[in-house]
Amino acid sequence: MSSQQHPDFQQEIQRLDFTKKYMEAVIKTAETSKDQFQENMKEAFQDVDWLESSLGYSSLLTNASFFEMSLDELKSLKNARNKPYFARIDFLREDLQDQEILYIGKTSLYSRENQEQIIVDWRSPIANLYYEGRLGEVHYDAYEESFNGYLSLKRQFMIEDGELQEIRDIDLTTTDELLQESLSKSSSNRLTEIISTIQEEQNRIIRADLNKPIIVQGAAGSGKTTIALHRISYFIYQYKENFAPEQLMILAPSRLFIDYISEALPELGVERVRQTTYQEYVQICLGKKLRIVNDNKLVQLLEEPESKECQISAWISSVKGSPVFHVILSNYIKSIYKTFFPKEDFMVDKFKLFSHKKFIHLFKNDYNYLPLYKRLDKLKAILQNDVAKKKKNMMSNVETFYDERIERALYHGKDAEKRKQYVSDALDKKALRMDEIKKAIRNAVPSYMRQFPKKTLLQYYHELFSNPANLYNWADGGLTEKDAGLLCQYNKRLFAKKKYEREDLALLLYLQVYLFGIPKELKAKNIVIDEAQDYSFMELLSLKKALDTDMFTLVGDLAQGIHSYRGLTSWDGVLDDIFPRATYTELQKSYRTTVEIMEKANELLRLLPYSFPRVEPVVRHGEQPTFIKRKDRKELVQQIEAQVSSLKEETFKTFAVIGKTMKDCQLLYSLFKEHSDEPVTLLAEQAKIPKDEIVIVPSFLAKGLEFDAVIIISLEESFSPDSELDIKLLYVAMTRPLHRLYFYGEKDGDFIII
């Protein structure tokens, strides 16, 4: 039924009008003075002729009183002005008489007269009925109670600029037209919120137990990034009393990616969540800016796959990220700890203040929870305290010793001359001893502390690789002697140039945790990691140790694991050994691409040596992906320009040309600069994604992004069916478009499956 003919259309228009006016009055009052609320209400509703209708709105003008609002609440209310809600549910709870009619929106709004909800927040427990509930008998859980009832209506609203456009009632048979419509729209180059069309399987992840970590293996375009952001929003809503948004953290693969998600964040009320990249975060924790080289070994692997050096370097990365290094670091740390067990008692002058056994006991037991150097600080403080407490006693002991002697000599000595000499010597000795003891008191703690090694994190790290025999022993059989030798040689070469690689960061972070500790203010309470498949075992383990929590949301896709030389090839180890409490979920449905594109991309998955289930696209059809024989140089640029301009005529807005490597992209970029006036941007890791421009982007940087149309090019580089990496890169590139996909190459074999 078209919305205009819907019997409730007029009534819904009135309801929307009421809600908007009510919101305006509340916003105005919050911005001025709360005493003005009655006035503001009268003003907002002055020309409304339906107030006396059966809807019973009139009492609000007389009974309303205003309540304080937080700045955040006010901001979300203002954001919701143009679209106060997107759905309605009618629910009769079995223990209540009256049916509840609930309007669901981005934020909540309470009636100031009777505290009834005018708009229900999408994150509230009852709103779950919209996402999960079929019409009929349903239940929802809230505050550890379950409520049964009957859901008689699920209605969706299309509201644009505050005007009601359409109403759709969802029954058992209707497909989700709103979803179809939302997916058929063109992309704005940015991620947006999807609260009105969240699907059941996605909703379950967003609302999954917030006290447990969660790992999501999701196909390309299944909504992983989107869900992760919505889960943060849900978390903030549920725990607004306990956590400030700043205590949550998103770790994104690059600055480019942070820019990409930035638009969805304010919409979801999560813009204050910390957003950073793994490398930035670790370096902040280490308190050092290191010179990171070979950041993208992937590029080397692509450009020189046969080079021996390159293969060794990839192998080094995989070992440093593997559980073997957990064993190595644990043993290494134990060996460092041993050098901190004192062998001597703590003496001040001739006084024994602290036995070394007591010291070791405190060190090993009472301060076990602290990092090594923090334990040392504690002990130092204890010694200083002890000395301060016993100082007087020690001095007076010495003093008394001499004074007694002097006194005895004064009263008992017979020979006056001898007595005088004795007293004078004793007084000298006393002065000397007093000086000695004062000096001993001053020096005792610093000189005792001097026995402990004082090294920096980097010194410890360098020592880890200084001796292959040690490394071999610490590995407990995890490395051969030859491997240990190779690792030491490789790292020594780097250290000599004061350089480090990304893979060193995890190991440095682990050592930092156990040796020096991580400042409290850097420990987020809940962490979201996107593209988690690109993290190694050690990277995830070190992060968990550094942050001191297992409250992680990890989302990723092993099929897009283009960094698998260092990253993960299975979630098993992560689940078993790092996050044993985690809930593991898979998402197979893809919302981004059309059936035609996804089916083609699925062909690639079959070529990978792992068994990935086929990705199921949401039924949305489009054109078949097309191969176009590219022309040379200048003409190629014209070919692409013509393609884009015809796509623009079809109202598509965002376009990317994806090349396998940065080299191919740079080549195309220079061709554009030479032969075209069309604005183009070559995307780099730190870049921002421009709107309304063609972007040229290498396949490995395109991960996570999306565009209306994508052209995959092959200039000097083609994708090889024999390389797992090439298959994954092509898969990533092919799953970026929403609507159209083209291959521009010399011959169809350039793209493996075309």
Ligand SMILES: Nc1ncnc2c1ncn2[C@@H]1O[C@H](COP(=O)(O)OP(=O)(O)OP(=O)(O)O)[C@@H](O)[C@H]1O
């Ligand atoms: N329930 C939904 N309603 C509307 N759009 C959706 C829904 N779920 C996902 N989408 C859209 O599908 C696209 C893909 O989502 P997203 O980028 O979160 O997927 P992803 O799993 O992170 O993909 P990739 O692994 O390729 O990076 C986005 O445009 C997102 O807005």
